[in-house]
Amino acid sequence: MNLLTQVSSSRQAVAGAASTAAFFLCEGLLGQHFDVVHDGVAEPQPGDLFLFPLASGGPGWWGAHAGVYCGDGEIIHLEGELQKHGKNHLLRTRGPAKVLRRRGGLDAAALQRRIRAAMDQTVEYDAVTCNCVHFALNLLGLGQLTGAMPFSVSDVHQEGCEGWCGPSACRPTHPSLISHSPSWSCQQPSSVAGSVPERTTGRSSSSPMSSSSQRQCVVTEFLLCKSIPRRGKVFEKVPENTLQPGDILLFPLGSSSGQSCISFLHAAVYCGDGEVIHFQNGSKRGSHGRIIKEGFRAMKKERGKCLIYRKKDKVDLNDFYMKVREVMNCEAQYHLGKNNCIHFALYLLGLVDFYMELVEIKKEDGSCGGGARSNQMV
Structure with a gap:
């Protein structure tokens, strides 16, 4: 220099x-x-x-x-x-x-x-x-x-x-400020800036999570056959220049310069306007996940070339965008077998369940805008 x-x-x-x-x-x-x-x-x-x-x-x-x-x-x-x-x-x-x-x-x-x-x-x-x-x-x-x-x-x-x-x-x-409780504790900040958030606890589902073998079967069938149990082959591969909202993107788990096994891929969903949404493990310790949006080009630069799959039946975009808005303010536990990025992507397309809890802002009148949601198999 x-x-x-x-x-x-x-x-x-x-x-x-x-x-x-x-x-x-x-x-x-x-x-x-x-x-x-x-x-x-x-x-x-x-x-x-x-x-x-x-x-x-x-x-x-x-x-x-x-x-x-x-x-x-x-x-x-x-x-x-x-x-x-x-x-x-x-x-x-x-x-x-x-x-x-x-x-x-x-x-x-x-x-x-x-x-x-x-x-x-x-x-x-x-x-x-x-x-x-x-x-x-x-x-x-x-x-x-x-x-x-x-x-x-x-x-x-x-x-x-x-x-x-x-x-x-x-x-x-x-x-x-970060909860790793198995009951998915969350803080509900009040509407007044600078105030102390209240803490509540609750589970996202009133029924037990499906067995690991059933949940892993969903991932395996999707990765190997691009099919869903009891639904058959519901996806087809499409080129990047036809990318549209609702398409699932599969990135290698390693960096763009690293080598990755094709069986182990990270899933994201294209939202439009050059953005993708995905779910990933939030830390090396514990199982608290992160639901985030990133730029498609930036993500491709970081993770490498992706494979793109489109649902053969038309994606209900109204339902898709409603789910995207909802999950952006939800918390979820990451589990490699039971609740991972592929379950998340398929949930956004209305194909499987995903376990999460809605985080709410408490309004000045003491009410909340909703509550924890139970997502059952669809």
Whole structure:
């Protein structure tokens, strides 16, 4: 690295650190561009900025994790990789949020274009020069405040971008916020930003989960024959250039450069607008799973070429999108044999059951928007 490159890199690091510090420490900056929305957790608008505590939910919010509300109960954020999570999921795993709304409003169409462009990109995370705050402010059209960020979310997708990598500086660090209880405990944050979530417990199904052998049979038949027990062969392979919502994507479990056995594949479902939804084990310890959305091109860049299968009968898109919206705010235990990514993908298409629990926001009047749902075999 020559001297000029070193100087440029140092300036970028200083600018990145300064912009992050200014965001959290300078009330004038926040007051100039944002208003605090006291009921924003319960009634967010697209473009609202959510700030989650990194560690505890105490009065100090230095270093808070930032995400932007997209609508349909989803928040887009950068934490090592670019993902969409359900709002309720993030409130449960990270704790209570503060919600800021940009003064003067924003162009909703432009925001959605930036979101779609961002989901197509793979950008190298850096805690100093390219973090969750830089990403969120760029998404909201405040890129002038984040001069250190090495990309613009207004750009079109770039197939040649470097893959995501980086420290887990923006990942949840407070163990008490994450439940690994076999009864699937969950927190129900209240509608007032900064309040302490209530904790309730419950199971997603009133009947026992099907036996491991039955559930594994579903996976085996699908992977080997693209069929479902008692339904026969219901899928056909299709080329990538015909990709449409409801298609199942099978990725190798290894990286794009690694070797993987074709019998062991990770399943995702294409949602449209360049996004896929999938279910994966959330940690190396325990069985708490993660339901997330990612960009198709970014996922393909990370995991390698995929195989695409389409249900022979037409997918009921209304039912499919209803299920997608629901699962984005649900929690589920991951089990390699009984409740995995393939069961999840087939559930979205109305073919098998999937075991999950709905996470809810408690409203100011004490009511909830629904409850735990029991998903039976269809």
